[in-house]
Amino acid sequence: MLVASCTSLPVGHARNRYDAKGQRHGYWQEYFDAAEMHVANRGRYRHGRPVGLWRYYTPAQQLERKERYLRIPAGQLSITYYHPNGQIARQGRAQYVLRPDGAQFYWFGEWKRYSAIGRAEASEYYVNGQLLHKNQ
Structure with missing residues (x-):
């Protein structure tokens, strides 16, 4: 399954930074709203590539998934998706x-x-x- 294409959300944090080549670099955070009250995602970039742990949230601020590069x-x-609970x-x-x-x-x-409720279900296998x- 092709999961997603990375596209920027409309509102980036004012402290988000770019390197000399214009690539995202350092701590990065994006929001669902211009008031920066509802975090969409947060993590780090190293010269345009995501690194380490990233967290993604729903507009209701529930953890949607974690990605560890x-x-x-x-x-x-490695990716972990979460149920609303x-x-x-x-x-x-x-x-x-x-x-x-x-x-x-x-x-x-x-x-x-x-x-x-946390019960294991059938695994899926992808290539x-x-x-x-x-x-x-």
Whole structure:
């Protein structure tokens, strides 16, 4: 599954910075509103590439997902999605690919799924973003 293309939200934090080449660099935070009351996401960039732990929120300020960018192997990240009640919904890995038209994420390997009450459900298996099968 091709998960997403990175696009900027309409409102960036006033302290967001760019490096000499105009790439995002350092701590970065974006908001759903111009008053900067509702955080959309927060994390760090290193010369245009996201690094470390990123958190994404819903407009209601519930944690939607966490993405942890791995140093080794480069370009990979682990992702955890959450149910509205805060329980883990699914966990897995993705490949981060930076292209001239934007960044894309491709899921791969096993993705563990959980019900809203935390019960394990059938895992899904992906190769290059394509669902291969589910364990029943």
